[in-house]
Amino acid sequence: MGTIDASDLLPAERLRxxxxxxxxxxxxxxxxxxxxxxxxxxxxxTFEVTEVTERRLGDLTDEDxxxxxxxxxxxxxxxxxxxxxxxxxxxxxxxxxxxxxMS
Numbered sequence: 001m002g003t004i005d006a007s008d009l010l011p012a013e014r015l016r017x018x019x020x021x022x023x024x025x026x027x028x029x030x031x032x033x034x035x036x037x038x039x040x041x042x043x044x045x046t047f048e049v050t051e052v053t054e055r056r057l058g059d060l061t062d063e064d065x066x067x068x069x070x071x072x073x074x075x076x077x078x079x080x081x082x083x084x085x086x087x088x089x090x091x092x093x094x095x096x097x098x099x100x101x102m103s
Contacts, residue, residue, distance in 0.1 A: 001038035028094040051098040058090025
């Protein structure tokens with residue numbers, strides 16, 4: 001457990017703002033960018049990473065997509081393909097990073 005830079009986990013300002021507003025509560029990344037129990041700060045609010053799990057992309061759900069700021073899984077897939085310039089493959093894996101503000 002340690003303190004990480006918010007931009008290491010949430011590289012875009014839009015992601016950090018969305019996390020601060022509660023619109024994003026998790027993010028999948030290609031590699032682990034934190035460990036469970038790590039904390040990070042955004043504009044004076046401290047967040048704790050509550051889960052880091054490797055997952056198969058084919059196992060993601062609409063709920064996962066909403067937790068990452070997309071209305072549904074199909075929209076999420078299109079956003080990921082556009083952002084990363086690659087085609088979605090259900091067999092690929094990514095690391096789920098779930099976080100929440102500390103009270």
